[in-house]
Amino acid sequence: MSARLAVLGAGAWGTALAARLAAAGRSVSLWARDPRRAAEIAVTRENARLLPDVTLPDEVVVTADAARALEGAEAVLVAVPAQALAAVIAAIAPHWPGEAPSVLCAKGIDAATLRLPHETVAALLPRVPLAALSGPNFAHEVARALPAAAVLAAPDAAVRAHLAALVALPRFRLYPSPDLVGVALGGAAKNVIAIAAGVVEGLGLGENARAALITRGVAELARLVVAEGGRAETASGLSGLGDLVLTCTGGASRNHTLGIALGRGEALAEVLAARTGVTEGVATAPALVARARRRGVELPIAEAVDALLSGRATAPSLAEALLARAQTAE
Numbered sequence: 001m002s003a004r005l006a007v008l009g010a011g012a013w014g015t016a017l018a019a020r021l022a023a024a025g026r027s028v029s030l031w032a033r034d035p036r037r038a039a040e041i042a043v044t045r046e047n048a049r050l051l052p053d054v055t056l057p058d059e060v061v062v063t064a065d066a067a068r069a070l071e072g073a074e075a076v077l078v079a080v081p082a083q084a085l086a087a088v089i090a091a092i093a094p095h096w097p098g099e100a101p102s103v104l105c106a107k108g109i110d111a112a113t114l115r116l117p118h119e120t121v122a123a124l125l126p127r128v129p130l131a132a133l134s135g136p137n138f139a140h141e142v143a144r145a146l147p148a149a150a151v152l153a154a155p156d157a158a159v160r161a162h163l164a165a166l167v168a169l170p171r172f173r174l175y176p177s178p179d180l181v182g183v184a185l186g187g188a189a190k191n192v193i194a195i196a197a198g199v200v201e202g203l204g205l206g207e208n209a210r211a212a213l214i215t216r217g218v219a220e221l222a223r224l225v226v227a228e229g230g231r232a233e234t235a236s237g238l239s240g241l242g243d244l245v246l247t248c249t250g251g252a253s254r255n256h257t258l259g260i261a262l263g264r265g266e267a268l269a270e271v272l273a274a275r276t277g278v279t280e281g282v283a284t285a286p287a288l289v290a291r292a293r294r295r296g297v298e299l300p301i302a303e304a305v306d307a308l309l310s311g312r313a314t315a316p317s318l319a320e321a322l323l324a325r326a327q328t329a330e
Contacts, residue, residue, distance in 0.1 A: 014079030082108030107187030136246035182230025191281035202263020
């Protein structure tokens with residue numbers, strides 16, 4: 001179908017979505033905040049720094065001009081990192097195309113406000129319908145049209161149906177859900193738990209320990225989702241367990257590989273300084289813990305990751321502390 005879509009954020013995920021949507025016949029604008037980067041991608045038709053060897057179709061308009069990117073868009077896919085989202089939305093809000101739905105494609109929690117991505121947009125654009133796209137999706141695989149699935153969450157059934165028709169792609173299966181908060185929490189928590197899974201690997205604690213940690217991570221997520229008014233089953237779906245398994249085991253996961261490095265004793269600052277992409281779990285860990293405490297929910301794994309990242313504990317001591325926790329029923 002022919003549709004006009006805007007993608008905000010020329011990171012790996014935003015670029016992959018723009019490429020696939022254009023290849024499927026959509027009219028797509030890809031907005032990059034940095035004019036030089038936008039110009040480079042527009043000329044080379046490749047995001048060489050974050051998504052190399054993926055060619056953008058000629059139909060994708062790449063621009064740093066928000067007004068041009070958003071003009072006439074039927075929906076806006078927002079692939080801006082959670083920590084930059086508020087500033088970006090505030091800057092481009094005057095150019096938003098009426099009440100076109102916002103599809104949040106980034107994952108995390110704003111460290112300053114403790115808001116999930118859709119909550120950040122709602123505070124700045126209160127009349128815009130909200131949705132989230134989330135699941136076990138590495139950008140480089142989606143860009144190459146390898147089989148994948150995702151959840152498209154929106155509270156309003158009509159919005160879900162409309163967006164599903166706009167965003168559906170070959171070999172990219174969508175599952176609609178009304179549980180926007182549950183899907184968003186899954187996308188945030190999985191990055192934090194993936195750091196813990198990497199630490200397990202870096203410490204050489206074995207596959208049994210990693211499997212147990214992932215399973216208990218799902219239990220943590222489910223408790224928080226229910227406390228926030230979401231559905232427990234969301235935690236065991238694509239945006240919960242599915243994304244968690246991928247991020248805790250996939251070699252392309254920045255959060256998982258960070259955890260491996262920390263488990264091996266490498267310094268956090270040095271690991272991050274050597275990276276180009278965002279390792280979202282670093283900023284999300286303390287925000288996730290703080291948000292859970294507001295609800296009276298205990299997150300032992302997330303709390304351990306927060307302590308490790310803040311320098312309050314070491315990886316070996318945290319592993320022993322988790323193992324020594326009082327026995328409870330599953």
